[in-house]
Amino acid sequence: MINSINCSVVETVGDEVKNLKEGDMVIPTYIGECQECENCISGESNLCLTYPLRLCGLMLDNTSRMSCRGQKLYHPMGSATWSEYTVIDVNYLVKVDPSMNPAHASFISCGFSTGYGAAWKEARVERGSSVAVFGLGAVGLGAISGAKMLGATKIIGIDTNEMKREKGEAFGMTHFINPSSSDKSPSELVKELNGGMGVDYSFECTGVGPLLTEALEATKVGLGKTITVGIRAENFVPVGLLSILFGRTLKGSIFGGLKITSDLPIIADKCIKQEFPLQELFTHEVQLTDIEQAFELLKQPNCVKVVIKI
Known part of the structure; x- marks a missing residue:
């Protein structure tokens, strides 16, 4: 995984920005949190209605702040972080302690924090439970x-x-479990490790369509809960109907259900206290000018995270 969201330093701020200043270390995010809309106050969703996820590449006012040689440029995911400079709405920024390792800060801007949040905020994993995780990337x-x-x-x-x-x-x-070393399906292998029963929770983190049903089948009949966070190339994927009819729950998740104001600072604090071995994610580093090399590094079996530096 290339670190598509990042850790940045504020260059300048607009006249109406009150909570940030030049030199502040920030994490750009692709969702916001107003703490006032129906979703924010529900306690059940991190998908703010006031500052939503922007897939169109434009700011909230449907304009772009960037151009090149007179041609309008777009802000991918609202943040355009594969660039030396970007303009971003202040409501999509989280200020972090400058003592934090910038690479580690970038890891929690997406990736690692998405998975962590899926367990914490979406599945709400209970003590003593069993879990299966499909795909061991960040x-x-x-x-x-x-x-x-x-x-x-x-x-x-x-x-x-x-x-x-x-x-x-x-x-x-x-x-x-390495499914390639067995003729059995991943869900069967999971059940073998759990006394023939499925697990309490499963997480589909690969984006591989057929594994969504496998993740469901790997959970307990009637009680199992599956959280899907993997991004798929195709918009529609088949899901085994019986897997759902037998009482299992399938839940989709954006950013692991994390709220950027309420939850992300908690994870940042844990990072500073070194509660996570985030150095294990840092396997490769390239300069922004060599970004094509980063895509080649992704093909290497020992690659977890490629950090892009400016």
Whole structure:
């Protein structure tokens, strides 16, 4: 995973900005939190209605603040962070302690925090429960870490990359499954590790369509809960109907259900206190001018996070 969102330093602020100043260290985010709309006050959703996720590449007023040679440029995910400079609405920024490692701050701008939040805010993993995590990239490792922090006693990581076993164990994984070494399905292998029963919670972090049904099937009949956070290339994926009819719950999640004002600072504080082994994510680093190299690095089996520096 290339770190698409980042950690930045404020260059200048607009006249109406009161809570930030030049030189502040910030994390750009792709959702906001007004703490006043129906979703914010519900306590059940992080999808603010006042400062929503912008997929159109434009600011809230449907204009762009960037251009090149007279041509309008767009703000991907509202933040345009694969750039040296960007303009962003202040409501999509989180100020962090300048003592924080910038690379670690960038890891919690997306990726790791998405998985951690999925366990913490979406699944609300209970102490003593069992968990299966499909895909051990930064998101999956975050889900493992969140499950561990919440007291899950059996945490099963599933990945076809054998090198992810060590990474998973560093974050709290108790069992590892490599489906490519067996003729059985991933869900069957999960049940074998749990006495023939499914797990209490599963997290689909790969974006691979067929694994969504596998993640559902890996949970307990009647009680299992699956959180899907993996981004898929296709908009529609088939889901096994019986997997749902047998009482399991499937829940989608953006940014792991985290609210940027209420929740992200808590994770940032845990990072500063070194409660997560985030250095395990930092496997490669390239300059922004060499960003094409970053895409090649993603093909290497030992790659977890590529940090892009300016």
